[in-house]
Amino acid sequence: MDDLYREIIIERNRNPQFRGVLDPHDITFADENPLCGDHIRVDLRLDEAGMVKEAAFSGHGCSISQASADLLMESIIGKSLDEVKLLTRQDVLDNLGIELGPVRLKCALLSLKVLKAGAYGLGAASDSLVED
């Protein structure tokens, strides 16, 4: 259980590197976790080749969701939207380096769900986006 609060999670929650709003942006999407009311928005800027040049997240949530979002933003810099669409829940867990139960998994995956809904240009973020 103490593993859950690895240094990287505490540190990224306290000092996020990719927290903020990009305006203007090429892609933006926001959604909530209905279980806890956590809210995350993701903004992306793309370069001419369609690769992610800048990424930022905003909103509010627990340390797991915030650290997960921050690490996710870092991991997609330089990736194409097609690569972003292929990200899985395992990528998020690898970023965090922890195992999570079903409730906290929702916290960790909210940012990926929002990111992928934005990448696909969907009207709503669905859990199916982050199922293996």
Added chain:
Amino acid sequence: MMTTNLSKQVFDVETIRRDFPILDREVHSGVKLVYLDSTATSQKPGVVIEAMDRYYRQTNANIHRGVHTLAEEATADYESARQRIAKFIGARHAREVIYTRNTTESINLVAYSWGRANLKAGDVVILTEMEHHSNLVPWQMLSEELGVRLEFILVTLDGRLDLEEFGRLLELRPKLVAFTHMSNVLGTINPAKQIIQMAHAAGALVLVDGAQSVPHFPVDVQDLDADFLAFSGHKMCGPTGIGILYGKEALLEAMPPFMGGGDMIRRVYLRSFAPNELPYKFEAGTPAIAEVVGLGAAVDYLSAIGMDAVAAHEHAVTTYALERLSEVSGLSLMGPEAAARGGVAAFTLMDIHPHDVAQILDTEGVAVRAGHHCAMPLHDKFHIPASTRASFYLYNTRAEVDQLVDGLEKVKRIFG
């Protein structure tokens, strides 16, 4: 009736705790459970678990219509529980007690059946800002369908209903006032009798959400003069899957059925049916028989202890908890003072997310709830996305409150 070795005169929490097998378990190696989440669901005493086990081992049969011994016994158990539940809430007749799945289904039953038959566009239904989603969404659905107008009694900053505002809203001549007897977040015990008198004087019917009141202090529907009362078995030492809708007989008689199917009919033709009498009119299909037996045992258990004693114990523990929590720097409590509330203490701790608070508390064995507790509008009102909630029941102790406070200090060491 279940037997119990408890006397109504003596309330000893250590004796009570021995009735609940789960309180013995460890949640992590060497870390015993400190269960402070009874507002979400209560733990179950052995007598309830055993009653359901005995039912399945010895009695199991479908109720009504069967003429064999098991069916007779199962039907007798099912109906005797109804009588004991009716007595527990002071109902005039057992037929005023309808079995549902939970509080949510009870409220939906009233919205669907009474609401559709009695409300039209422009009619006013008054709710409050402190309602659980189960007493908001059914009325919002009805509002969308029929054009019913919803109005809300506002919550004051100290977590009470603004009854002056309510008085003004009553000038709209509402058809129904639906409110929670006790807030599942603020803990506020609302002055139900006064609200009901005011509503009746204005010509409105009243539905009381008793999900948090019936398990925790004496509730008498005749004394309150409530028209409808909804509550759940699983929050009052009973199993999940069984809830109650109490309604005054004349109102229930006049209402159309809710779900259609077996048991709710008197006579079925190919193209029509005649509904059954109360309470069966509202109980379509095979019900949760074992769960009814379990709830009956829970009511016997609580009755033997006495709801006054349960309430007094909870009040003592809650008063102590509010004192201890107020000593935690950076902690901000929601809700009114101890005298005006039941066994609920929701709070925020600095700007630490409630999930993180709850997760660290869990490492110490302390089970609390984190989130919006199915009351998002209330959290919006206080401009917070979520809170951490500790809640107390007849088996909780002051020592457990101390463990909660120790755990919160650990949370601050990690996140502060």
